[in-house]
Amino acid sequence: MDPQHLKTSLGSGLLSFPVTPFGEDGQFNRSAYEDHVGWLSSYPAATLFAAGGTGEFFSLKPSEIPAIVAAAKAAAGEVPIVSGCGYGTEIAVEIAQSAEKAGADGILLIPHYLIDAPQDGLFAHIRRVCDSVGIGVMVYNRDNSILQPDTLARLCDVCPNLVGFKDGSGDIGLVRQITAKMGDRLMYLGGMPTAELFAEAYLGAGFTTYSSAVFNFVPGLAIEFYDALRGDNRARCEEILNGFFYPFMAIRDRSKGYAVSAIKAGVRLQGFDTGPVRPPLTDLTEEEMGMMADLIAPYKR
Secondary structure: OOHHHHHHHHOOOEEEOOOOOEOOOOOEOHHHHHHHHHHHOOOOEEEEEEOOOOOOHHHOOHHHHHHHHHHHHHHHOOOOEEEEEOOOHHHHHHHHHHHHHOOOOEEEEOOOOOOOOOHHHHHHHHHHHHHHOOOEEEEEEEOOEOOOHHHHHHHHHHOOOEEEEEEOOOOHHHHHHHHHHHHHHOEEEEOOOOHHHOHHHHHHOOOOEEEOOHHHOOHHHHHHHHHHHHOOOHHHHHHHHHHHHHHHHHHHOOOOOHHHHHHHHHHHHOOOOOOOOOOOOOOOOHHHHHHHHHHHHHHOO
């Protein structure tokens, strides 16, 4: 897909990150993945992100990512597929190129591994990845990879295939400065964990869409919330926040890593064979699975 076409697609609706299922042998379960992605693609998601954060990118071998991308492409029909990409520059370039070869329509560049870096280093890292592929690239602004407005502007000047900026920092002042400076040069994507909890604030900062993790297991509700948000139906947004998202947040916050584990639990409760999360994450306890089952009972497929 042409990078500008991907940019248009990103801004046309809700986004999501399918979980990555593992079989009894601990390896990628392609048939279960295609089953789940096929179900998700029957709902109006604008783009799906394969092997992203909710898809446990951090626990995948780079060699596993092309197969996951190819499976997503096979199952998603016309829905564009963006691949996760990250680690140090050399590994990130290899992942980006292998994902492009597998059919990815774009790359989400997840923060590099472990160490902080100066702005010039982030510039060089992102430029190398952008230059290594012909598909569209989005940067993910969070943790140890916080781009300043001038750095992002420099990247936009030299990387025509840089089409998106996803923020998971929660720094509304910074991201508003970026949207004011860059205007429509980029598509802006909300990327906080359980993004619906922050969607109204990000909408006011110029972010027209976000990635919904709960779309994995309650896609109809996720779309309803997105439509209410974009339609300025604040009363309905608050009903859904109080009835679903704040109770979900209470489960998610019971342990570190549950922002992913609870999503996978929800998908499992909807009848998909996801398998467990990989270490260093842990699965929900039986008690917590019961809490999740009660929460999603009204939305069972």
